[in-house]
Amino acid sequence: MMKKLATLALVSLLAACAGTDNSPQPTPLKDVRNSVNLQSAWHASFGSSSLFGFGQDVTGLFRFAPDVTGDAVYMAGVNGVAGFALADGHKLGEMRGDKPLAGGIGAASGLVVAGTLKGDVYGWDADGKQRWKARVSSEMVSPPVVAEGVAVVRTVDGRVWGLDAKDGKVRWQFQRNQPSLILRNYAPVTVADGAVYIGLASGRLASLSLADGRVLWESLVAQPKGATELERISDVTSAPVVSRGTVCAVAFQGKVACFAVSNGSLLWARDVSSYAGLAMDADKVYVSDETGNVQAFDRSGGRSLWKQADLYGRRVSGPAVYAGYVAVGDFEGYVHLLSPSDGSIVARLQTDKSRVLVAPRVVNSTLVVQTESGGLHALAVK
Template sequence: MRGLRFALLVSVVALTACSSVSNQPDPSPLPVIESKVQPKLVWKNEIGSETEFRFQPVFSGDLVAVVGGKSQVALLDRNSGQTKWKITLPQEVAGGVGVGSGLLAVGSLKGDVTALDVSNGKIVWTVKASSEVISAPVVANDLVIVRSNDGKVTAFSASTGTMKWIYQRQQPPLQLRNYAAPIVAEGIVYVGQAAGRLSALAVDDGRVLWEAPIALPRGASELERVTDIVAPPVVHADMVCAVAFQGRIACINTKNGSLIWTRDVSSWSGLAIDERYVYVSDVKGHISAFERNTGRSVWKQEKLAYRFVSGPAVLGNQVVVGDLEGYLHYLDPEDGSLVGRLATDGSRIYLAPQSNGSQAVVQTSKGGLYLLGAQ
């Protein structure tokens, strides 16, 4: 138990060191831009209050599922932003939200995984994961798939909460707290791991299909050798891409786990992908674009340096990122130039806007919700 406490403590310290303003140069001033795009705000709402946890709303057809501070969970109408229902759970929600199979699933610091009926918000079942759940559950293939902070991935039956399978691999002694949810695509669960590994699991039974090294630990000290994948991977056609802190970005063949290309990039914010490019926000607040098939560098935008830029999202014909002051910045995907800006409530946007291509929803650390439309 003492070793576990130490590992968790070091994990928190490491993450704090990575995200503390005092350990970074001063944020760049808000850049002057030539506004070529007028951001389209469809509606705004709010949930809960300011929280230390990182929440990302989720689209589900004509609905938006959200969680906020003080254990609040809500379902909103995507078209109007009006709240359909809103409840407060008995345990503090820490792991974001997943939606599917008529359920809304959340996790907690105590390892509780709770499934709610989407139609009315009533609790369907609650089960225990192996440790705290700080990443969002994923609901797919009639399963609720949860990544707990000990690195285990557990699949529960969506209808009953019965455990169907569990996956685990040995964890390094020093790691960052991982807020990244698994990604499910074409019957495969992709999980970013500590020590720079990307695992591909069969969604039905959790068996390992392949594992690939996204980054290799380097350096003399344990801290220097931390190369965790702490942002969700992205999938397009037969390619999955992931990025590691103090590591690199890599794109992998989904069929066999073979490496397609890599570039040296350190990120805890994450990636986005479209037909042509892979976009990444790095630890310095720079946003870069790489050619999807070859990894060729296309552009780098450095004017938002050290503004704690969120992961990128592709919204219509623009790329959108948030920052520490709650601004949403619009970039031209052709050259990375800043073409538009939208202010929210002034609080930090930790996670990338959740985009379905034509709309994106973003949540601030104060619980502000903003639905954006494409131009």
């Protein structure tokens, strides 16, 4: 299995071994006169970069993403889960398993789900009591998703599991063969209107029935191309985005493409490479590309609208649409708000100076950001 996994760090390592480093140099930030009042509502912290106190540094290996159920937001670190009140950030409690956690949180209807390096899946009640423990085939590095009585988890061997939210028993399983070289896939699945949307290796997007896991359709986001296996990596490594009858996905070394949710027919596709992800509003699709630029495309036909290049090389997170703006984080913990009309930066706020690895989470009027060092930040436009 480990021979099949390639991370972006591996790509950089190969470049370094060849005598060149192709990673873009971070662009120094230009001064921004905030025309939008982005403020910190509260912040908290939980987690550690040391694996269960054994001194193994796992910084950058995992991408933990928070989730919300009821009036609480939950975040994971390698050593467990913590819950905080969404209103003011006061700590509600902790949940601990007996093995290191390796992905983010899936939370809904009073259930909190997380997985481990060894394929264990824990389901806790919102008050911290363990409801069940299940076993899947391999390591979980992406957040589970809980919806309509099903906990959907994916493992690094290319499988997706539908577990019963009541007891953790397997309802269904989906698997596709993987190419010999793939990126380490941190992407959660996306669940909408009874369907599960999964970005796969080799640039494919699949839609499954949430109830029983049967395949509704599969479509190609990007065709692998190139002379070497490294050049042919075109994995979809971020969550698909679904809205108003359209589902969009983006592939590394590939394309951004949008499809009809009803049958998977291609609506449009444009060349862009991303491992961070995309977001969508009523009329635009926003993509954080692999170099740190943020690009906007017309939702109806894919026409390129603008590119924000001031964040080039800053290892920008996936975008989120928040309060009428586009929010992204960067490697120094800054959160930037972009105008959806032209991509100009209208506000900036630094969190805790560590990298924002995953797209900010929008919860009602709050923007929730988790950082690499274990910080949890609630931001708001006032």
